[in-house]
Amino acid sequence: MIGVQDQQVEELLRDAIHQMPLTKEAQLVSITKQVEPKDPVLFFAAAARLNKERCFWTSTKDSFSIVGVGNIFEISANQDRFQYTETTWKKLLGDVRIYNPFQAPGTGLVSLGGLDFDPQKPRTELWADFPRVKFTVPEYMLTKNMDDVYFTINLKIRRDDHPIQLMKAIEAAERILFQASKEQHGTPRLVNSKVIAPEQWKQTVQKAKQEIQQKQMDKIVLARELRLQFNKQVNISHILGDLIKKQSNSYVFAFEQNNSCFVGATPERLVKVDKQELLSTCLAGTAPRGKTEVEDQQIADNLLHDQKNREEHDFVVQMIKQGLNKYCTDVHIPDTPVVYPLKNLQHLYTPVTGRLKDGYTIFNVVKELHPTPALGGVPRDLSMTFIRDYERLDRGWYGAPVGWLDSNDHGEFAVAIRSALIQEDEASLFAGCGIVKDSNPEEEFEETRIKFSPMLTVLGGQA
Secondary structure, eight states, X not given: OOTXXXXXXXXXXXHXXXXXXXXXXXXXXXXXXXXXXXXXXHHHHHHGGGTOOEEEEEEGGGTEEEEEESOSEEEEOSSSHHHHHHHHHHHHHHHOEEEOSOOOTTOSSEEEEEEOSOTTSOOXXXXXXXXXXXXXXXXXXXXXXXXXXXXXEEEEEXXXXXXXXXXXXXXXXXXXXXXXXXXXXXXXXXXXXXXXXXXXXXXXXXXXXXHHHHXXXXXXXXXEEEEEEESSOOOHHHHHXXXXXXXXXXXXXXXXXXXXXXXXXXXXXXXXXXXXXXXXXEEEEEEEOOSSHHHHHHHHHHHHTOHHHHHHHHHHXXXXXXXXXXXXXXXEOOSSXXXXXXXXXXXXXXXXXXXXXXXXXXXXXXXXXXXXTTTSEESHHHHHHHHHHHOOOOOTTTTSEXXXXXXXXXXXXXXXXXXXXXXXXXXXXXXXXXXXXXXXHHHHHHHHHHHTHHHHHHTTOOO
16 A cells, blocks of 8 residues: 555545534545555455445456445435436535545546346346445445556544544555455356246247337347356356456446345447547447357458348447437447457447537436347337336346446446346346347347357356
């Protein structure tokens, strides 16, 4: 640790207590300091010893990570979820005292979380541990931005608090968080794998094709579940480490809630905001990787010129373009997609840039874009109604926006695909695909099988 700043933290706490308004019973204080390099995965692993819920976010290609420990403030809602979350976040920013000289993305006051794919879909026991929407301000947070690493302390102070006592509690937590982890290594052994209702899923694909033809729809996205059982409890930090190594072009995330953890490695950005500058991603159209360089290039060329995949990709491009034009100026979209390679799969990819208009925030864009045609369908209302009525799966947070935002007008949300809900020694994996009028149920089933592979391989299974 860079010890010279510890005395400054105590002085800031003393100052915050002294200046606390008489009208307030408590004051949220956020203090960020720069620290020596620390591996975010090791920090996440060490945090298990504090017995507090953890969250993890990394953009591997950007060398950017956030690890949150504990919960000092929570935003949760069942109705008007976007409006309530934004309003509550803005009110919190008006009340908190923030000491952050760095202004780097992911520093200062940060909230991390996600929400349900469809709040109108009845819940099952599968997602009982997760609220329909939850954003958390952690008690302790590590942020890694390229070569710089920051540590943020968020706490509620009262007028009768003593800064020396507060510092002792903070230093005790820091010693645990910055110590080397002594966790056991090794991946749990997979003892059972169960495909949930495969024949019923194929029948639903056939039903979707009929609906598309009868109602002149373009696309319905259907997802399914693979349930795994292990010989012991899954270690989330090991899973995160493996995902970072093997899915280098993805967002790796984890959100703990009670006895469950939602974890994944998604390639699909929904939206990123840096002040007013916005970046979104169109990612639709899928093919496997080849076993050789020649085969891989041939598959990529076929994907780039495949009519079904190009149409599926264009659905997403047009929807994002239409949505961003409401909230952005200077929207730019390339004329043609490129192939975006991952370890197990490759996708058609088109970036979209723009500039947020005054008065709009990342929440406006997330609400407008979710669900994209890559996760819901076209048209949105009809496809969502079909999914709600006929899909057996309780998607919960699968396929929904997860991400973070900070007090400096930075934020990023990804679409939570290539993911699993881990519950101690069991896990549910999720995968979906776009159904169109010419879809073949067996081929679509095979596509979802391939999409299980990023999570399945790190959990000790085979695709």
